Amino acid sequence: MKNVLVTGGAGFIGSNYVRMALERHPDWHVIVFDKLTYAGNPDNLKDISHAFAGRYSFVAGDIADREAVFGVIQTSNVSHIINFAADTHVDRSLMEPGQFIMTDVYGTYVLLEAAREFKISRFHQISTDEVYGDIAAPGRSSEEDKLHGSSPYSASKAGGDLMCLAYFRSFGVPVTITRGTNNIGPFQYPEKVVPVFITNAIDNLPLPMYGDGRQMRDYQFVMDHCDGIDIVVERGTPGQIYNVGSGVETANIDLAHEILRLLGKPQSLIRPVSDRPGHDRRYAVDNTKIRALGWQPANTFQESIAKTVEWYVANEWWWRKIKTGEYLEYYKKQYGGRELPAK
Numbered sequence: 001m002k003n004v005l006v007t008g009g010a011g012f013i014g015s016n017y018v019r020m021a022l023e024r025h026p027d028w029h030v031i032v033f034d035k036l037t038y039a040g041n042p043d044n045l046k047d048i049s050h051a052f053a054g055r056y057s058f059v060a061g062d063i064a065d066r067e068a069v070f071g072v073i074q075t076s077n078v079s080h081i082i083n084f085a086a087d088t089h090v091d092r093s094l095m096e097p098g099q100f101i102m103t104d105v106y107g108t109y110v111l112l113e114a115a116r117e118f119k120i121s122r123f124h125q126i127s128t129d130e131v132y133g134d135i136a137a138p139g140r141s142s143e144e145d146k147l148h149g150s151s152p153y154s155a156s157k158a159g160g161d162l163m164c165l166a167y168f169r170s171f172g173v174p175v176t177i178t179r180g181t182n183n184i185g186p187f188q189y190p191e192k193v194v195p196v197f198i199t200n201a202i203d204n205l206p207l208p209m210y211g212d213g214r215q216m217r218d219y220q221f222v223m224d225h226c227d228g229i230d231i232v233v234e235r236g237t238p239g240q241i242y243n244v245g246s247g248v249e250t251a252n253i254d255l256a257h258e259i260l261r262l263l264g265k266p267q268s269l270i271r272p273v274s275d276r277p278g279h280d281r282r283y284a285v286d287n288t289k290i291r292a293l294g295w296q297p298a299n300t301f302q303e304s305i306a307k308t309v310e311w312y313v314a315n316e317w318w319w320r321k322i323k324t325g326e327y328l329e330y331y332k333k334q335y336g337g338r339e340l341p342a343k
């Protein structure tokens with residue numbers, strides 16, 4: 001049995017990955033280590049704790065807490081660390097950057113220290129295409145490009161990546177990094193654009209569209225991203241970075257049109273709001289390197305968005321209880337007073 005520590009496994013991508021990993025690797029025991037911030041949700045792992053009871057365990061903890069991290073790795077005899085734990089929302093990083101530095105940079109450092117101390121066989125870092133900054137069409141960011149993070153979130157993720165590469169070069173920690181594009185799918189907290197738009201549309205509420213809505217993102221299905229991560233954990237070369245993205249970009253305004261079409265709601269729900277400060281115009285990655293490892297996306301954009309809409313329609317039990325209390329306060333702070341006159 002391999003004891004695999006999945007940090008941030010109670011979040012959106014982490015929980016989808018844990019489900020995939022337990023199905024794919026009968027010789028893995030997965031230990032989820034998660035601080036359960038507002039974005040960490042035991043409901044995301046509910047089915048897993050039943051289906052894989054003998055090969056799955058959960059430990060509550062902070063990756064920036066050295067004692068807790070060293071403790072779990074030692075007591076569980078961990079051989080692999082897969083780090084999803086992060087503060088992840090760009091808009092929140094503009095409100096409160098400090099926590100992003102604590103988790104995404106310092107927390108990554110603590111995990112790397114543990115990997116070094118306990119001679120971990122593989123440390124895999126989940127990173128993002130946002131570290132490259134935006135890129136004008138028809139360009140695509142490649143793994144060798146310079147880092148140009150625009151927000152405190154992307155700058156913190158870039159800091160985490162650089163720390164990983166430094167621990168590989170200086171101390172020989174067997175690190176791999178994947179840089180994924182925007183994920184969509186089940187269990188995404190309704191602060192990111194797709195679940196905000198879907199859940200608002202279901203309730204006939206406005207869809208807040210930043211700026212002119214012409215920003216481009218590569219919206220890939222979360223299971224395709226998880227597949228890429230798993231391939232790199234298994235077959236990636238230590239010291240290497242791999243972009244994971246479908247290679248297809250969609251403008252936010254077209255994304256909103258498609259969500260409303262799928263839900264049978266009026267396009268008039270789209271409401272322009274003032275733009276995000278420092279908003280990156282376009283992300284697009286070159287995915288040649290991960291394709292050479294045998295990866296390819298299984299879902300088109302159309303399939304990904306349709307499956308995502310279907311999931312939110314069928315799982316109101318999951319998101320309705322999130323969209324209360326603290327969430328509503330965040331929503332007011334984030335969107336209040338930003339509406340622009342309709343064009």
Ligand code: NAD
Nearest residue numbers: 008010011012013035036037039040062063086180182183
């Ligand atoms: P998420 O916000 O849904 O989940 C993050 C998880 O990390 C939560 O369970 C949270 O409780 C946990 N966490 C936060 N701080 C922690 C800490 N200090 N110690 C332990 N656990 C902590 O995030 P996500 O969208 O699933 O993203 C997961 C990873 O993938 C992140 O590293 C993110 O940067 C990266 N990523 C995300 C996307 C995307 O589109 N969502 C794309 C590319 C890369």
Ligand code: DAU
Nearest residue numbers: 088089090128129130181182191192193208209210215252
């Ligand atoms: O590119 C990968 C990144 O994708 C991940 O590293 C981040 O963790 C993840 O949050 C995501 O970042 P984005 O900033 O691209 O995602 P977000 O869903 O916040 O926004 C997507 C686009 O939609 C972006 O151009 C801003 C716009 N937007 C967003 C929100 C929340 C809106 O127009 N309205 C909104 O209400």
